Structures are given as C-alpha cells and as structure tokens.
Amino acid sequence: MLTVTHVEKVFSGQKVLDDVNLTLSAGEVIHISGGNGSGKSTLLKIIADWLKPDAGTSVIDGHVELGALIENPGFIETETLKRNLLFLLSIRHQTKLETVLPLVSRFGLDIQNRASMKKYSIGMREKVGIIQAVMEDQQLILLDEPTRGLDEQSLTELVKLIAELRQQGKTIIIASHDQATPIAYTDRYVLERGELTRITD
Numbered sequence: 001m002l003t004v005t006h007v008e009k010v011f012s013g014q015k016v017l018d019d020v021n022l023t024l025s026a027g028e029v030i031h032i033s034g035g036n037g038s039g040k041s042t043l044l045k046i047i048a049d050w051l052k053p054d055a056g057t058s059v060i061d062g063h064v065e066l067g068a069l070i071e072n073p074g075f076i077e078t079e080t081l082k083r084n085l086l087f088l089l090s091i092r093h094q095t096k097l098e099t100v101l102p103l104v105s106r107f108g109l110d111i112q113n114r115a116s117m118k119k120y121s122i123g124m125r126e127k128v129g130i131i132q133a134v135m136e137d138q139q140l141i142l143l144d145e146p147t148r149g150l151d152e153q154s155l156t157e158l159v160k161l162i163a164e165l166r167q168q169g170k171t172i173i174i175a176s177h178d179q180a181t182p183i184a185y186t187d188r189y190v191l192e193r194g195e196l197t198r199i200t201d
C-alpha cells in the first residue's frame with residue numbers, strides 16, 4: 001500500500017527527516033508521535049506527494065485513493081460548507097453529497113449552515129478536514145493532529161470513526177505530538193531527531 005524508503009528532507013541546512021523508512025500494508029493503522037517541529041507534517045506531506053523528498057522515495061500503490069488532513073486544510077473561505085463539499089466531490093466524481101451527510105451530522109455540523117467557511121471555528125474546520133479526508137472511501141488516510149480543537153463529543157465520534165475505518169480495512173496514519181492518544185491504533189512510532197522508530201512494548 002505504502003513504501004517510504006530512505007527519505008531525507010532538509011530545510012535551511014537542517015535535516016528534518018533522516019533516512020525515514022516505513023512500509024504499510026492495507027488495513028494497518030499507525031500512530032506517529034513527535035514533538036513540535038519534529039517533522040511529522042513534513043513526512044505526511046511527502047507521503048501525500050505535496051512535497052518532494054531530498055533523497056529517498058515514497059510510493060503509494062497505483063490504485064489507492066488518498067485522503068489527507070495535514071495542517072490547516074484549505075477551503076474556499078467565502079463559500080458555505082455545502083459548496084465546499086460539492087466542490088471537493090466534483091474533483092473525483094465518485095461520491096454524492098447525500099452519502100456524506102451522515103458524516104456531516106455525526107460531527108454536529110449543519111449542511112444547511114449559510115455561514116461561509118471563514119466564520120468556522122478551529123474545531124469546526126478540523127471536523128470538515130476529517131470529513132473530506134474520509135468521505136470518498138479513500139483507502140489511505142493521513143490525519144495530522146486530528147483531535148485539534150475538537151470537543152468531547154466530537155472526539156468520541158472521531159475515535160468511533162477511526163475504529164470503523166479500521167474495520168473496513170482502511171490504512172491510516174495518525175500523527176500527533178502526544179504519545180498517549182485516545183484513538184485506537186495498532187502500531188506506535190516516534191519521530192525524533194529526524195528518525196522514525198517503531199515503539200515496541
């Protein structure tokens with residue numbers, strides 16, 4: 001599903017990622033922890049092909065659809081939630097808005113909300129970011145700090161959603177600064193000084 005091999009990334013002479021290797025098969029759910037600035041977002045961006053590594057490769061199997069929430073998701077700020085989702089769905093033409101509505105309401109969002117996205121709070125934006133990352137049955141899902149700004153109820157929904165996606169065989173990478181995450185995951189990794197290491201209990 002995903003093979004990251006000997007990946008390096010240097011910013012301003014500083015090696016942020018140093019020989020990072022990661023192989024994930026379909027259905028694996030992992031959690032990567034690491035302090036602020038440890039390179040979690042950089043690694044996810046390389047996996048999503050938003051950034052090129054300075055050395056090494058990151059390869060996703062050809063047929064795999066990617067869903068990603070990395071840093072601040074970009075929306076059309078002057079448009080409503082509905083218009084934003086319709087726009088995103090129009091790119092792949094695979095999913096109808098009706099299919100996404102249960103996901104919208106379980107996170108307490110209102111598809112009829114007439115406010116533009118720029119009026120949304122951090123937590124509301126995070127929820128929309130989560131929804132767009134999973135709403136088209138994407139098989140590989142990257143979630144960078146997905147709990148940011150979420151209230152208790154939404155956090156519970158997120159935990160349930162990830163458990164469901166895991167049951168459906170989705171491959172998921174969750175990154176957060178926190179080693180202790182409320183989210184169910186299988187394998188834990190830590191990113192420190194540019195190195196990604198699997199934590200064994």
Ligand SMILES: Nc1ncnc2c1ncn2[C@@H]1O[C@H](COP(=O)(O)OP(=O)(O)OP(=O)(O)O)[C@@H](O)[C@H]1O
Nearest residue numbers: 011012016034035036037038039040041042043177
């Ligand atoms: N486009 C860029 N140009 C220059 N430096 C960058 C760029 N993107 C990231 N960096 C630097 O790379 C390092 C890792 O950043 P990254 O955002 O990947 O860390 P992170 O682990 O996601 O941090 P956080 O938990 O704070 O979000 C930081 O020192 C950051 O300043």
